[in-house]
Structures are given as structure tokens and as C-alpha cells.
Amino acid sequence: MRNKYLISFLIVFSIMLTFVGLEQNASAKYVNNHTTPTELRGAWYNYAGKNKWSKIVVNKHSVNLYIYFENTLHANSYSLKNNNLNITNFNGKKNVYSFYTGTSHATSSSEYWLSRQRIHGKRVMKSYYNSGYFSVWNRNKIKHNYSYNYDKPDYISQIGK
Numbered sequence: 001m002r003n004k005y006l007i008s009f010l011i012v013f014s015i016m017l018t019f020v021g022l023e024q025n026a027s028a029k030y031v032n033n034h035t036t037p038t039e040l041r042g043a044w045y046n047y048a049g050k051n052k053w054s055k056i057v058v059n060k061h062s063v064n065l066y067i068y069f070e071n072t073l074h075a076n077s078y079s080l081k082n083n084n085l086n087i088t089n090f091n092g093k094k095n096v097y098s099f100y101t102g103t104s105h106a107t108s109s110s111e112y113w114l115s116r117q118r119i120h121g122k123r124v125m126k127s128y129y130n131s132g133y134f135s136v137w138n139r140n141k142i143k144h145n146y147s148y149n150y151d152k153p154d155y156i157s158q159i160g161k
Helices: 002-028
Strands: 042-049 052-058 062-069 072-079 086-089 097-100 109-119 122-128 133-137
Touching: 042 133, 109 133
Parallel strands: none
Antiparallel strands: 042 052, 052 062, 062 072, 086 097, 097 109, 109 122, 122 133
């Protein structure tokens, strides 16, 4: 009789431990600001004209920008290790990420997300910086700039689409 209660107790206890372990694993999958989002990792290209491409390389702990602006290449590297990169969700939107320098979102920020839009059958990454300008980034070098301006007053609602 005693063994029967002991076995029942052990079975119930092991089931409880299993559920507690599953609950902890589910919360461990939460994306936090200690690594970059896996869906955005890799090299992304944006055609800058005249056979030149701007490039963003997203690694696990860093973001490297190689941006052509006014025919000049500007290179910047941001790293979690060097404390010059912060990663947050933008206005609570689940899959929109802000990579910014400093301690405040207002210092220097762009929002990035993997869009549902496809170019040549592949999803693109979009970024938003200021006043309705959206950049479209491809995984491959495509000799066409798909970036656009959204001039309507509700341009903020377009972030994440």
C-alpha cells in the first residue's frame, strides 16, 4: 500500500516537473535585446545607382552599415559588445526592430522588419528612417531601387507592413 502511494506521488511529481520545464523553455525563446533578430541576420542590399549598392550586414551581436550617400560610401559598425548598439521593438510591434546608438531611441534610430513583400520570389527587409521614406533591402544585388516615399499623414502605420 505504501509503495502504491509512493509510486503515485513520483508520477505526479515528474509530470509537474515536466510542465514546469516546458513553461521555462517557452519563455526562453523570447527575443530580447541581447542578440539581433535571426530573421534579419545576413547581408542585405539596396541599389544606390551607378553600379553601387548600399549594404547592411546583420550578425548575431552586431550590425554593419555600408551606405552610399551622395556618391560617398559611409561605413558604420555597431556592436552589443562595445555598447553602441541597442535593440528594441518599435512601439510594441512584435517584428519591427529598432537598432540605435546611445541610450535613447531619439539619438539615432531606424526601424527594420522583414516584410511580406516579395521581389523575385524572396522576402525583403524594409527600413524606415524619417518622414515617410522607406528603404527596401534585398538578399541579392538587384539593379533596381525599390525604395519609396509614403506621403500620406498616416505613414507611421506603414511601419511593419
